[in-house]
Amino acid sequence: MKYLAFDIGAREVKVSLANKLSGGLSITKGQSFRNNLIKDEGHLLWPVEDIYSFIVSSIRENGPVDSISIDSLASDFVLLDENDKIIGGAVSYLDERTKRIAEYPNEAWIFERTGFHSRRNSTLYQLLALKEEEKALLERAVTLLFLPDYFNFLLTGVKKTSLSMALTSSLVNSSTLDWDDEIISSLGLRRDIFTEIHKDGEAVGFLKEEVEKEVGFGAEVILSGHDTSLAYVVADMDEDTIMLSVGGFARLGVYIDEFNLSDDVMHKNYTNAISPGGQKILTKYLMGTYLIQKLKEGMKEGTSYDEIMKKARAIHYPETIDISALDYEEKDVLSALNRELEKKGLGKIEDLFEAASLIYNSLASYYQKEIEDFEKVLGRSFSKIALVGGAGKDLYIGLLIAMKTKKTVVSGPVDAALVGNLVFQALCDGGIKAEEKDEEIKKALGRVTYKVVQ
Numbered sequence: 001m002k003y004l005a006f007d008i009g010a011r012e013v014k015v016s017l018a019n020k021l022s023g024g025l026s027i028t029k030g031q032s033f034r035n036n037l038i039k040d041e042g043h044l045l046w047p048v049e050d051i052y053s054f055i056v057s058s059i060r061e062n063g064p065v066d067s068i069s070i071d072s073l074a075s076d077f078v079l080l081d082e083n084d085k086i087i088g089g090a091v092s093y094l095d096e097r098t099k100r101i102a103e104y105p106n107e108a109w110i111f112e113r114t115g116f117h118s119r120r121n122s123t124l125y126q127l128l129a130l131k132e133e134e135k136a137l138l139e140r141a142v143t144l145l146f147l148p149d150y151f152n153f154l155l156t157g158v159k160k161t162s163l164s165m166a167l168t169s170s171l172v173n174s175s176t177l178d179w180d181d182e183i184i185s186s187l188g189l190r191r192d193i194f195t196e197i198h199k200d201g202e203a204v205g206f207l208k209e210e211v212e213k214e215v216g217f218g219a220e221v222i223l224s225g226h227d228t229s230l231a232y233v234v235a236d237m238d239e240d241t242i243m244l245s246v247g248g249f250a251r252l253g254v255y256i257d258e259f260n261l262s263d264d265v266m267h268k269n270y271t272n273a274i275s276p277g278g279q280k281i282l283t284k285y286l287m288g289t290y291l292i293q294k295l296k297e298g299m300k301e302g303t304s305y306d307e308i309m310k311k312a313r314a315i316h317y318p319e320t321i322d323i324s325a326l327d328y329e330e331k332d333v334l335s336a337l338n339r340e341l342e343k344k345g346l347g348k349i350e351d352l353f354e355a356a357s358l359i360y361n362s363l364a365s366y367y368q369k370e371i372e373d374f375e376k377v378l379g380r381s382f383s384k385i386a387l388v389g390g391a392g393k394d395l396y397i398g399l400l401i402a403m404k405t406k407k408t409v410v411s412g413p414v415d416a417a418l419v420g421n422l423v424f425q426a427l428c429d430g431g432i433k434a435e436e437k438d439e440e441i442k443k444a445l446g447r448v449t450y451k452v453v454q
Contacts, residue, residue: 002017002018005018006058006151008035008070008227009073011035013032013035014029035047044092045090048078048090055155063216067222069221070151074165075119075126077126081142098121098126099120101129111266114172114180115271116174116273117270117284123169124169128187131189141190143193146161155204156221157208158205159195163200164225167274168226199278200424222428225276231388232275233427234416235388236438244385244387244401246388247289250285268284269285289359295308298334308353309394309395310396312353313396316357317358319344334355363397364401384407386410388412389416390415395448399450409450413441
């Protein structure tokens with residue numbers, strides 16, 4: 001069996017192929033596509049035509065395969081007209097339109113119904129911004145599809161909405177797991193543009209005839225959806241484990257028996273979600289390594305993340321700052337760091353690698369505090385952290401988190417969403433049995449364990 005996965009991230013589209021043979025799972029990473037956003041008519045847009053061309057060419061180059069699945073980051077969507085053409089462009093969550101909303105909804109009421117903490121770039125806020133600034137587009141719209149669901153539609157001709165993507169919209173009722181008509185109505189939005197929600201793992205359909213001719217074979221497209229939810233498929237998880245997914249952004253999450261809609265959870269900006277396998281999750285968005293990425297832009301051309309990590313580890317800057325006080329939109333990261341150091345009466349940093357060491361150390365302390373908060377809210381403790389995402393290959397952050405938290409950190413895989421997508425497809429069609437999953441991942445990709453000796 002062969003499975004092909006696409007992971008649409010903020011900076012690039014990644015593709016990977018899994019081949020399930022008798023000896024185990026073999027995973028091959030393909031060439032990625034840099035999806036530079038387009039500035040058009042005052043908005044930041046996804047280059048959807050280029051992304052789709054990349055998807056089709058990658059299917060052709062990696063085929064034949066048995067199934068294909070596409071995931072992406074949360075929130076972003078397209079509106080289609082009566083001819084299924086995009087109207088208004090595929091606007092990115094990085095666009096500033098949600099900052100201009102004149103009237104915000106009752107967030108407490110929305111959380112009570114959805115269990116989801118709305119971020120300012122969520123689907124809900126993007127729709128409100130559209131309603132205020134470009135109402136004519138909403139009136140013309142016939143269908144709303146999230147990014148992966150749109151590309152699924154282009155491949156198959158079938159419109160289905162992934163549950164994991166829909167849950168990130170702040171428009172899905174936590175009890176029914178369906179669109180919340182009361183919220184949609186109260187916000188003055190149209191209910192008819194939303195398509196039926198389907199569970200992740202369902203078949204969308206087979207490649208339509210013209211696509212099959214172009215790629216040279218037929219294959220089934222499987223519904224997946226939200227990238228972070230797929231990380232749970234491959235994280236080394238059990239009841240004693242909390243997952244920390246760290247890339248440019250980060251997310252902390254743990255399995256729960258029932259959705260938690262308590263005031264404490266709401267005020268701490270936690271949110272409820274569901275893994276592709278159907279397990280309920282309590283999670284929280286956190287700062288990730290985006291500041292390291294920003295620092296890298298100011299370094300000598302060709303400087304690698306591995307070099308930054310090694311030099312930062314050698315420096316091991318001893319102090320920390322409140323990293324959550326910084327903004328993802330900071331233009332001058334070094335000045336922002338020095339501003340926080342000044343608040344603590346500490347001297348300025350001039351060296352970018354020293355600044356990276358400060359960020360690393362501060363992130364580890366930040367994650368320690370957030371994990372402790374999780375434990376207090378849930379009334380239980382965790383002895384292990386499953387560290388996935390880009391930070392999975394970063395030895396320094398793994399070591400720092402283990403030292404700060406005094407917990408065992410099991411790191412890997414790196415491309416957790418992409419690998420999770422592949423493994424999920426294999427689980428769906430029986431290529432991998434649930435009880436064999438962890439062993440298959442260890443053999444194919446390996447893991448690194450950090451354990452502090454008391």
